[in-house]
Amino acid sequence: MGQTMTEKILSRAAGREVHPGEIAEVAVDLVMTNDITAPISIREFKRTGLERVFDPTKVVFVPDHFVPAKDIKAAEQAKVMREFAREQGAVYWEVGRAGIEHVVLPENGLTLPGQVIIGADSHSCTYGAFNAFSTGMGSTDIAASMALGTTWVRVPPTIKFVYHGTLPEGVGGKDLILYTIGQIGVDGALYAAMEFTGETIDALEVDGRITMANMAIEAGAKSGIFGCDDKTRAWLANVTDRTYEPAESDPDARYERVVEFDVSTLKPLVALPHLPSNVHAADDVGDVRVDQVVIGSCTNGRLSDLREVAKVLAGRQVHANVRCIVIPGSQEVAKQAHKEGLADIFMESGAIWSTSTCGPCLGGYMGVLAKGERCLSTTNRNFRGRMGHREAEVILAGPQVAAATAVLGHVASPAALN
Amino acid sequence: MLIRGRVWKFGDDVDTDVIIPARYLLTSDAKELAEHVMEDLDPDFVGKVRPGDIIVAGKNFGCGSSREHAPIAIKGAGVSAVVAASYARIFFRNSINIGLPVVEAPEAALEAEDGDILEIDTDEGAVLNTRTGRSYSSARYDDYIQQIIDAGGLMEAVTRRVQARLAEERQA
């Protein structure tokens, strides 16, 4: 019987053929934690009595959530991670060379087709964009993998999503994934692998695929995955010369479900509070005023996102009642945005141009919301209290809607600017 | 294991951002985290919950972030078990790993009300609601997961493996 790409990758890593539903121990190619989750992982790792992690070239620590340290406690947590990373000779980038984990790892060529990648961060599913099996776990699972070089997984059934049609202008990866979550719900793919296919996906650039894989967790999925094609190979050729072994699904692979969407008339979308599945067309929500717009994060903080934003903001002004905060996904993105003049456009328009950090995405700092405030954000979660006070509201959207909303002061797509 | 406790009932899709908001993720200390458990859903919960109480919820409990601080905060507040219709997978794993009993029993979860007393027998996979007298079966754990539970948590199981390996290496 045929296998899906996810089953193939896990079979390879288990050293035997595995099937959906069974639990398998698999070798891991990359293990990642950040400044919030690392301290617990390190504490738990030390309990094993081991002195060294299984392979320091495969253990990655990224300071991104509360750094540059927002307060003393954040500084202490970052310090615990930094010192352990140095002592182990593990992969680590300091503030000024780093950025948000899910932007930095691919940029450094660490996430490759056919790999098994786990991270103590739920959006570790992002690397499925590169044809890896990648998923988020908790700190203790990561500690176990730092010790053993393996982890256990229940082999997920795969749900195949087939997208038909050419995307209209101004509609992208964020709209595709919001639409999908809106259709199937926040537990619509619970425990499953989402496999994204179809001619729309073939035409989608890698950055759009990253945005989609990033939000697979928002449908409850264990992972999201794409095939490896010329676009993937070209993207990776820019960042690494390492070889890799992609996995393709067999024609007779078994799927739990096949879901088909015609997206040729898809509109720019938003997810209204307080679930990512509360999806509406941006131009259909009426007069929804916002106090703040956040552009950035592991979902939409890459250069291509910032270019889209700059196109809208160029020659325009952020609305007087709006605080617009633009945050590059990494130091590399920041540098390039400066070179291309994007940073100037943001600042001329009256937006803030920050250093790279998770910051406001999780209500950490750099734009926390007061009671009753409303923020439109290119991030991935709009749960109650996510970006600040429990009575604040978060609306999710792609970069173009975010930029148009910043200018108009109410939720809208760029079409409303003309 | 036998668990008996009073019910606090919540709805569907309770996410980790309301179980423990990110603004408190500046520590991994169970007692400190417990002071804010469920705060964004019910600010009074911390003052009401007593050691031994049980959290009951609908589907997809613990969705969202992978923060292990969520089950740590629940356990730190003295909650003896969670009973839900279904769980988000990372939360489920994290709970097993740190020894917080998580019971999947959709009907028991649906019919329980605030203040009910539940009696849970995790070995038998049974949940009894003493108010209604109804008993329900709960989903059984896989053998692999049961081994982690029996060891007392993931790191206990891993430490045993590591120590056995080190002992072997010393002998060789």
Ligand code: SF4
């Ligand atoms: S940007 Fe937001 S979602 Fe992404 S890793 Fe940081 S906190 Fe998590």
